[in-house]
Amino acid sequence: xxxxxxxxxxxxxxxxxxxxxxxxxxxxxxxxxxxxxxxxxxxxxxxxxxxxxxxxxxxxxxxxxxxxxxxxxxxxxxxxxxxxxxxxxxxxxxxxxxxxxxxxxxxxxxxxxxxxxxxxxxxxxxxxxxxxxxxxxxxxxxxxxxxxxxxxxxxxxxxxxxxxxxxxxxxxxxxxxxxxxxxxxxxxxxxxxxxxxxxxxxxxxxxxxxxxxxxxxxxxxxxxxxxxxxxxxxxxxxxxxxxxxxxxxxxxxxxxxxxxxxxxxxxxxxxxxxxxxxxxxxxxxxxxxxxxxxxxxxxxxxxxxxxx
Amino acid sequence: xxxxxxxxxxxxxxxxxxxxxxxxxxxxxxxxxxxxxxxxxxxxxxxxxxxxxxxxxxxxxxxxxxxxxxxxxxxxxxxxxxxxxxxxxxxxxxxxxxxxxxxxxxxxxxxxxxxxxxxxxxxxxxxxxxxxxxxxxxxxxxxxxxxxxxxxxxxxxxxxxxxxxxxxxxxxxxxxxxxxxxxxxxxxxxxxxxxxxxxxxxxxxxxxxxxxxxxxxxxxxxxxxxxxxxxxxxxxxxxxxxxxxxxxxxxxxxxxxxxxxxxxxxxxxxxxxxxxxxxxxxxxxxxxxxxxxxxxxxxxxxxxxxxxxxxxxxxxxxxxxxxxxxxxxxxxxxxxxxxxxxxxxxxxxxxxxxxxxxxxxxxxxxxxxxxxxxxxxxx
Numbered sequence: 001x002x003x004x005x006x007x008x009x010x011x012x013x014x015x016x017x018x019x020x021x022x023x024x025x026x027x028x029x030x031x032x033x034x035x036x037x038x039x040x041x042x043x044x045x046x047x048x049x050x051x052x053x054x055x056x057x058x059x060x061x062x063x064x065x066x067x068x069x070x071x072x073x074x075x076x077x078x079x080x081x082x083x084x085x086x087x088x089x090x091x092x093x094x095x096x097x098x099x100x101x102x103x104x105x106x107x108x109x110x111x112x113x114x115x116x117x118x119x120x121x122x123x124x125x126x127x128x129x130x131x132x133x134x135x136x137x138x139x140x141x142x143x144x145x146x147x148x149x150x151x152x153x154x155x156x157x158x159x160x161x162x163x164x165x166x167x168x169x170x171x172x173x174x175x176x177x178x179x180x181x182x183x184x185x186x187x188x189x190x191x192x193x194x195x196x197x198x199x200x201x202x203x204x205x206x207x208x209x210x211x212x213x214x215x216x217x218x219x220x221x222x223x224x225x226x227x228x229x230x231x232x233x234x235x236x237x238x239x240x241x242x243x244x245x246x247x248x249x250x251x252x253x254x255x256x257x258x259x260x261x262x263x264x265x266x267x268x269x270x271x272x273x274x275x276x277x278x279x280x281x282x283x284x285x286x287x288x289x290x291x292x293x294x295x296x297x298x299x300x301x302x303x304x305x306x307x308x
Numbered sequence: 309x310x311x312x313x314x315x316x317x318x319x320x321x322x323x324x325x326x327x328x329x330x331x332x333x334x335x336x337x338x339x340x341x342x343x344x345x346x347x348x349x350x351x352x353x354x355x356x357x358x359x360x361x362x363x364x365x366x367x368x369x370x371x372x373x374x375x376x377x378x379x380x381x382x383x384x385x386x387x388x389x390x391x392x393x394x395x396x397x398x399x400x401x402x403x404x405x406x407x408x409x410x411x412x413x414x415x416x417x418x419x420x421x422x423x424x425x426x427x428x429x430x431x432x433x434x435x436x437x438x439x440x441x442x443x444x445x446x447x448x449x450x451x452x453x454x455x456x457x458x459x460x461x462x463x464x465x466x467x468x469x470x471x472x473x474x475x476x477x478x479x480x481x482x483x484x485x486x487x488x489x490x491x492x493x494x495x496x497x498x499x500x501x502x503x504x505x506x507x508x509x510x511x512x513x514x515x516x517x518x519x520x521x522x523x524x525x526x527x528x529x530x531x532x533x534x535x536x537x538x539x540x541x542x543x544x545x546x547x548x549x550x551x552x553x554x555x556x557x558x559x560x561x562x563x564x565x566x567x568x569x570x571x572x573x574x575x576x577x578x579x580x581x582x583x584x585x586x587x588x589x590x591x592x593x594x595x596x597x598x599x600x601x602x603x604x605x606x607x608x609x610x611x612x613x614x615x616x617x618x619x620x621x622x623x624x625x626x627x628x629x630x631x632x633x634x635x636x637x638x639x640x641x642x643x644x645x646x647x648x649x650x651x652x653x654x655x656x657x658x659x660x661x662x663x664x665x666x667x668x669x670x671x672x673x674x675x676x677x678x679x680x681x682x683x684x685x686x687x
Contacts, residue, residue: 053529078531089526093332094325105321106530 006031006156006187007052009063009070014047014056021047023210024061029189029203031155034182036201037191040299044210045191046086049158052189053083066155079107082149086160088141090148092134096125099133100148107152119147139170146177157181159190163197175200195292206295208302218291227289227297228267230274232260234282247273252296263293318532322540326514330544336510337548344502344552348559351498357490358445362410365392365403372420373461378431381457382413387446400434410436410443423458426469445488484652491564496647497620499556500640503579504586504614507549511590512603514541515682520599534682538675542587549583550576560651569654578646578660581667585639588674595681614640639667 007029014022022044029035037045050056052065054074062069068076090099100119104112120126123143133144142162149157159178163171175197178188182202190201198204198218205215214221232240237260241253244262249269254261264270274284330337364382368375382388391409394400400412414432422429433450435443455471462469485492515537518524527537553576560566589610597603615621617635624635635641642663649655649663 055525055528075531078529081529083526083529085522085525085529087522089522089524091325091329091523092521093329098325098328102321102325103530105324106318106532108315108317 004030005064006033007035007063007065007189009052009065010061012048012051012058012061012063014044014051015059021210022051022058025207025210025212027205027212027215029187031187032182032185033203034178034188034190034201036198036204037189037207038193038198038204038295039191039207043208045207046160048207049083049160049189049191052077053081053158054078055083079152080155081158082152082154082156083158084145084149084160084162086164088133088145090133090141090145093132095130095132096120096123096136096144097129099144100151103148104151109152115151119151123147138165139167142166142170142174146174150181155185155187157186157188157190159188161191161193163192163194171197195290195295198291204291206298208299211302213298213302214294222289222291222294225289225294225297226265227263227294228265228270229261229263229287229289229293230270231256231285231287232262232277232282233258233285234280236280237282240277240282244273244277249273252293252300254293254296261287261290261293263289263297265297314533314535319536319540322532322537323543326541326544330548340506340510340548340552341555343506344498344555347498347502347505348495348556348563351494351501352491352559352564355490355494357441357493358488359442360386360446361389362387362442362446363391363408364388364411364413365394365400365409366390367394367397367400367412367414369417370415370419370421374420374423374458375415377461378415378454378457381453382450385449385453387449388413404434404436407436411446423469424466492566492652493648494620495556495560495564495566496651497618497644499553499560499579499647500582500618500643501615501620502552502556503549503583504640505611506552507545507583507586508590508593508610509604509607510545510548511542511587512593512597512607513600514545515591515594516597516600516603534679538591538678538682542584542591545587546580546583549579549586553579566651568651570650570656574657574660575647575650578643578650578664578667581664581671582639582643585667585670585674588671588678589639592674592678592681595678614638617641619644636666637670639670642666 005028007027010026012022012025012027013020025044025048027035037048039045047056051058051070054070054077058070062071064070065077066080068080070077091102094102097116097120100116101112104115109115117126120129125140125144125147133141136144146159146162163174166174171194178190179200182188190197192198201218203215203217204221206213206221214224216224237255237258241255241260244250244253244260249264249266250262250273251264252262254263262270262273278284366379368379379390383390388411392403394403397414400414403409404412412434414434416429416432419429419431431454433447435447437443459470482488515524518527557568557572561568590607593606593610594603597606613634617627617631618624618638618640619635620640624632624641627635645663646655646660649660653659
């Protein structure tokens with residue numbers, strides 16, 4: 001049973017000075033799973049990833065990564081983990097091929113030249129192998145980074161906001177690739193801000209101000225939040241939004257195109273508000289809460305609890 | 309636990325990468341060759357600690373054959389160039405004050421008469437001693453010259469007025485650099501100065517650059533070990549150092565005719581230790597600095613005492629004891645002694661050992677500081 005877990009950590013805590021960046025996080029990720037890690041900026045996602053791959057030492061907590069103890073076997077973990085940083089962190093003054101070759105040498109990849117060639121072919125960069133990495137566009141840099149952290153065929157891939165600033169087509173291709181790799185048995189832990197990407201993950205965790213607030217499949221996360229959402233359409237929505245904020249039961253009011261999403265956890269109170277404001281040609285309709293509604297609600301609550 | 313040992317394959321990966329990056333960075337490479345050339349020209353050609361033909365004003369209050377003899381032999385001494393003859397003491401003072409002349413020589417009234425009477429008349433040499441180094445050789449030259457300059461004029465009964473030899477004869481042998489040629493002292497020293505300047509800065513930037521560009525995070529996430537990164541980064545710069553050494557040694561031989569009495573292979577071997585010392589220092593700076601600017605500032609801060617306290621510019625023994633102690637810590641101090649010793653004195657291994665071990669000690673200490681400071685994590 002234990003062997004099924006690529007990541008199994010408990011109580012992971014990291015403090016910078018007197019600021020707790022990651023607070024008592026436990027996480028279990030099964031092998032072959034794509035695990036989404038969501039949360040606002042500065043919530044501790046990157047710090048958590050860095051602790052998993054041995055870049056930072058946790059102040060408290062323990063566990064294993066690929067079966068190796070997080071604290072004592074960082075060297076072994078590094079050999080079998082591919083870590084893609086948020087910012088492009090390969091050498092801009094080396095060519096695509098030279099970057100791949102360097103990483104392959106560092107990991108001691110057997111049959112290095114073939115591995116580099118295979119990687120270049122798979123990337124579709126074989127023709128541009130001599131181009132300097134610094135001259136690549138954002139999308140190509142991201143593909144190069146992915147190829148580079150896959151070259152030693154890791155068992156676990158840690159991706160820190162890999163699709164930030166990448167166009168939709170490239171993002172879709174990227175996710176196709178991730179799913180293909182996961183099907184082959186690779187475990188992927190990925191941080192993202194995009195809701196459509198969150199829904200592409202097998203399971204999710206949401207972290208804010210260093211605390212893990214919820215986890216599970218997308219459906220489980222939505223269900224666990226216990227959020228009720230009403231969609232309002234009609235005239236004068238902006239004015240309506242202003243008067244709805246602060247009403248009992250109304251936790252968030254968000255404009256979605258020509259409609260308004262009004263959510264709250266107290267379904268009865270919210271229904272009362274809907275009744276009160278349903279005049280003047282406005283239509284109120286109960287809808288399924290989306291992940292985004294849930295996450296925004298979680299973030300607001302978390303801010304009230306920890307950031308005060 | 310194999311990942312904890314030094315791994316040649318990963319080490320070599322770093323070496324290859326550094327070579328490629330160095331090849332791409334033409335500007336830095338150009339500077340590595342340009343700096344030695346520039347310093348050679350500046351220090352080699354421009355600096356002269358034994359200046360000659362210094363402008364001198366003369367006031368002759370008593371025109372006599374003695375005055376003519378004196379002026380004639382001053383001109384012959386090479387140290388004095390008589391540029392002006394003035395009439396009054398005020399004019400002489402003014403020229404000194406304005407810096408138009410370095411020396412003012414007064415041959416006073418009644419000089420010839422008092423000389424012949426045996427009254428030992430005074431010749432007054434006023435020197436602009438704001439720069440002591442500029443005047444000292446010339447002043448010494450005049451003192452010697454005054455003892456014999458009038459011998460030809462003091463004939464017959466006046467021959468008794470000639471300077472009498474002292475009770476002992478002082479013999480001076482200026483060994484190793486008999487003609488006091490500044491270049492013989494400066495050019496070998498320059499070898500150490502150039503290496504200190506360029507090697508420290510370039511390595512101080514090496515790791516800081518990785519951190520600033522964000523590539524360090526990536527490097528730390530791989531199994532590569534600190535020792536492999538550090539030493540791998542140093543190898544290409546050792547080669548650059550030897551390119552500089554070759555340039556300077558060729559210039560020393562063919563441009564400045566600096567003698568090379570000792571063994572060149574021995575010198576090249578010592579240079580390896582000295583380059584290692586500077587690289588270790590630079591790498592230590594790069595682990596302390598947060599960005600490239602700080603790294604350069606540290607390198608400069610280090611460079612200053614090296615120039616001033618190593619004995620390159622000023623006589624080491626002229627410094628107070630505390631300054632000598634600082635100087636003794638710097639590898640450049642020992643290296644300059646070794647280079648001058650090998651080139652000018654023909655020193656061999658036993659002669660240079662007392663200056664070789666401090667360099668070795670410096671390497672060991674600095675490198676262990678650096679490897680300890682290079683964090684395996686981002687904490």
